[in-house]
Amino acid sequence: MRVTIAVDAMGGDHGLPVTVPAVSKFLAATPEAQVVMVGLAAPLEAALAALDKTLRARITVRATSEIVGMDEPPTDALRHKKDSSMRVAIDLVKSGEAQACVSAGNTGALMAIGKFVLKTLRGIDRPAIATQLPNTRGVSTVLDLGANVNCSAEQLLQFAIMGSALTTAIEGNDNPTVGLLNIGEEETKGNEVVKEAAELLKHSGLNFYGNVEGNDIYKGTTDVVVCDGFVGNVALKTSEGLVQMLYKFLKDEYTRNWRSRLAALISYRVLKSFKSRLDPRRFNGATLIGLRGVVVKSHGSADEMAFEYALHKAYREVAHGMLDRIAQRIEAVSAQLPSVALPDAERAD
Amino acid sequence: MRVTIAVDAMGGDHGLPVTVPAVSKFLAATPEAQVVMVGLAAPLEAALAALDKTLRARITVRATSEIVGMDEPPTDALRHKKDSSMRVAIDLVKSGEAQACVSAGNTGALMAIGKFVLKTLRGIDRPAIATQLPNTRGVSTVLDLGANVNCSAEQLLQFAIMGSALTTAIEGNDNPTVGLLNIGEEETKGNEVVKEAAELLKHSGLNFYGNVEGNDIYKGTTDVVVCDGFVGNVALKTSEGLVQMLYKFLKDEYTRNWRSRLAALISYRVLKSFKSRLDPRRFNGATLIGLRGVVVKSHGSADEMAFEYALHKAYREVAHGMLDRIAQRIEAVSAQLPSVALPDAERAD
Numbered sequence: 001m002r003v004t005i006a007v008d009a010m011g012g013d014h015g016l017p018v019t020v021p022a023v024s025k026f027l028a029a030t031p032e033a034q035v036v037m038v039g040l041a042a043p044l045e046a047a048l049a050a051l052d053k054t055l056r057a058r059i060t061v062r063a064t065s066e067i068v069g070m071d072e073p074p075t076d077a078l079r080h081k082k083d084s085s086m087r088v089a090i091d092l093v094k095s096g097e098a099q100a101c102v103s104a105g106n107t108g109a110l111m112a113i114g115k116f117v118l119k120t121l122r123g124i125d126r127p128a129i130a131t132q133l134p135n136t137r138g139v140s141t142v143l144d145l146g147a148n149v150n151c152s153a154e155q156l157l158q159f160a161i162m163g164s165a166l167t168t169a170i171e172g173n174d175n176p177t178v179g180l181l182n183i184g185e186e187e188t189k190g191n192e193v194v195k196e197a198a199e200l201l202k203h204s205g206l207n208f209y210g211n212v213e214g215n216d217i218y219k220g221t222t223d224v225v226v227c228d229g230f231v232g233n234v235a236l237k238t239s240e241g242l243v244q245m246l247y248k249f250l251k252d253e254y255t256r257n258w259r260s261r262l263a264a265l266i267s268y269r270v271l272k273s274f275k276s277r278l279d280p281r282r283f284n285g286a287t288l289i290g291l292r293g294v295v296v297k298s299h300g301s302a303d304e305m306a307f308e309y310a311l312h313k314a315y316r317e318v319a320h321g322m323l324d325r326i327a328q329r330i331e332a333v334s335a336q337l338p339s340v341a342l343p344d345a346e347r348a349d
Numbered sequence: 350m351r352v353t354i355a356v357d358a359m360g361g362d363h364g365l366p367v368t369v370p371a372v373s374k375f376l377a378a379t380p381e382a383q384v385v386m387v388g389l390a391a392p393l394e395a396a397l398a399a400l401d402k403t404l405r406a407r408i409t410v411r412a413t414s415e416i417v418g419m420d421e422p423p424t425d426a427l428r429h430k431k432d433s434s435m436r437v438a439i440d441l442v443k444s445g446e447a448q449a450c451v452s453a454g455n456t457g458a459l460m461a462i463g464k465f466v467l468k469t470l471r472g473i474d475r476p477a478i479a480t481q482l483p484n485t486r487g488v489s490t491v492l493d494l495g496a497n498v499n500c501s502a503e504q505l506l507q508f509a510i511m512g513s514a515l516t517t518a519i520e521g522n523d524n525p526t527v528g529l530l531n532i533g534e535e536e537t538k539g540n541e542v543v544k545e546a547a548e549l550l551k552h553s554g555l556n557f558y559g560n561v562e563g564n565d566i567y568k569g570t571t572d573v574v575v576c577d578g579f580v581g582n583v584a585l586k587t588s589e590g591l592v593q594m595l596y597k598f599l600k601d602e603y604t605r606n607w608r609s610r611l612a613a614l615i616s617y618r619v620l621k622s623f624k625s626r627l628d629p630r631r632f633n634g635a636t637l638i639g640l641r642g643v644v645v646k647s648h649g650s651a652d653e654m655a656f657e658y659a660l661h662k663a664y665r666e667v668a669h670g671m672l673d674r675i676a677q678r679i680e681a682v683s684a685q686l687p688s689v690a691l692p693d694a695e696r697a698d
Contacts, residue, residue, distance in 0.1 A: 136594050146532050149540045183495050183582040191498040191579060214583040215590025227583070230540060233532040234563040234580050235587045241564030242588050245485050246595060246627070253623045260619045267603075267612040274602045278595070 009039035012104025127290030135220030153196035179212030179222030285310030358388035361453025476639030484569030502545035528561030528571030634659030
């Protein structure tokens with residue numbers, strides 16, 4: 001399937017030195033993809049000049065005059081940076097010139113501009129941030145990871161619908177199981193919102209497993225794990241911190257003395273292979289899900305390999321019809337739960 | 350300092366085969382401690398018969414006729430098991446015959462009985478569950494880990510007071526830093542409760558660092574990390590699941606072929622030392638904090654070594670005056686924040 005992706009060429013901690021080579025590799029690996037690189041004309045053209053001609057022919061340049069700063073308040077970016085690389089990349093999705101946008105820029109600005117320009121899907125109150133995490137069986141799709149700090153039960157239901165559709169699109173799993181993140185498996189556990197969400201999910205027609213706990217994310221008990229953005233953000237960042245600490249401890253132990261250094265040398269391949277299974281670059285790319293368009297946020301510090309993963313993720317979401325799948329699942333759930341009013345109008349917040 | 354600890358000898362997945370040898374080792378290591386073992390007389394006396402006589406002389410037996418089941422609803426345990434080993438162990442703290450109680454039994458029942466029998470400390474709305482987790486600098490005290498799924502800003506302030514006093518008592522750190530778990534460091538981040546709690550903490554006189562994120566728990570950014578019980582429980586269980594997954598991945602890689610098995614053999618000491626730094630047994634023992642007595646909950650599946658750690662934790666809390674330290678810090682914070690009404694009356698819920 002022919003897919004055009006708009007890339008915010010200037011976004012992230014590194015900008016062009018990462019986005020250009022990543023796009024080049026992505027295009028080489030994906031014959032049906034095309035890219036619109038959005039950014040400051042002179043440096044962008046200079047960076048693209050080094051590319052192979054057949055790849056270069058699949059890249060269009062859209063020149064812009066501004067860049068959204070990594071720490072810029074989202075409302076400022078939304079109001080005053082109408083010719084920024086981020087804004088124009090999203091505009092291209094709105095106009096249909098591209099089917100997806102990928103940016104390593106400021107998450108808050110990307111979400112604010114995405115909501116304003118693209119609006120929210122019918123049936124969805126607010127977009128969420130979803131990503132995949134490794135588990136012992138494969139990957140879990142977890143959402144929300146921080147866009148919504150206070151969620152209603154209906155919103156958690158919407159996250160479940162979107163997470164389920166996303167998992168089908170990018171993992172090819174037609175009927176993913178959905179778990180509701182709670183502090184115990186029993187129905188009596190948790191706060192009122194979670195209990196109410198469990199009731200909705202039970203009658204939603206989705207493949208609802210029931211409550212899951214934090215450890216189930218990495219066990220892979222369910223394909224999708226649903227939670228509010230506060231809890232999801234803490235779970236994600238706690239995991240990042242724990243992995244960093246474990247690496248530090250492992251390094252400490254392997255560099256303690258000459259014996260342990262020798263053991264490290266002999267274990268080189270094993271440790272490399274171990275680290276690669278957890279490599280966050282392989283999971284780079286969070287989907288801003290619930291917008292009327294595919295928007296993938298790369299980690300700001302992403303390197304070439306990580307940014308390429310984010311491009312592939314956006315491609316799969318388009319190629320496997322994520323937006324249509326969300327719409328279909330919203331229809332199906334509405335039919336099962338006629339009493340739950342899913343929002344009808346376009347929203348810009 | 351002479352300290353008597355009441356031990357629920359029957360609690361946990363294993364009961365006597367774990368509690369008796371753990372008590373024996375604890376007493377051997379702690380000359381000033383005494384223990385009251387609470388449980389079914391015949392099997393308890395039989396298990397104690399094997400002990401060294403000088404240690405046996407420091408153990409009193411309190412015979413009871415019932416056991417609280419690991420899955421028993423807390424209200425049933427509270428209402429109908431007045432002669433259970435758990436209940437009587439807590440009664441001994443109430444009567445002053447013991448200064449602390451340690452149980453590996455049902456957490457919900459222990460909390461319900463603890464609140465009913467001991468009541469809540471002046472200035473504290475509800476008790477919390479606190480534990481220590483390893484970080485790259487030492488340990489973090491984290492609370493609440495699941496006792497309170499909905500917390501007010503005042504409750505988060507109370508958790509900060511209690512966590513600070515607990516850290517002083519068991520880590521010997523007189524002015525521990527306190528972080529408020531949030532989804533960003535900026536003051537604008539998070540929900541209303543967290544923002545309000547940050548305002549209270551800023552003026553509390555506690556050593557408040559500000560907002561911290563999930564990764565700060567393992568970085569060791571602050572000595573104490575405060576959060577509501579839903580978030581804390583998810584962070585803790587997510588960590589448990591992640592460590593299990595990492596161990597599995599490490600094992601997979603080290604057993605992949607004869608080369609990697611050889612590397613594992615050569616790395617034996619390194620890997621053993623690595624695992625021991627994370628050994629959850631070394632961190633066993635969650636404090637049910639905010640009660641008018643020291644109550645430590647051991648993990649239900651604790652082995653002898655883990656249960657001994659929980660006993661040492663209870664001992665340190667008593668020996669270093671945790672309850673008095675909480676009371677002093679409540680007074681000090683009340684003086685700083687006269688407008689915040691900390692609860693005055695005894696509460697049983």
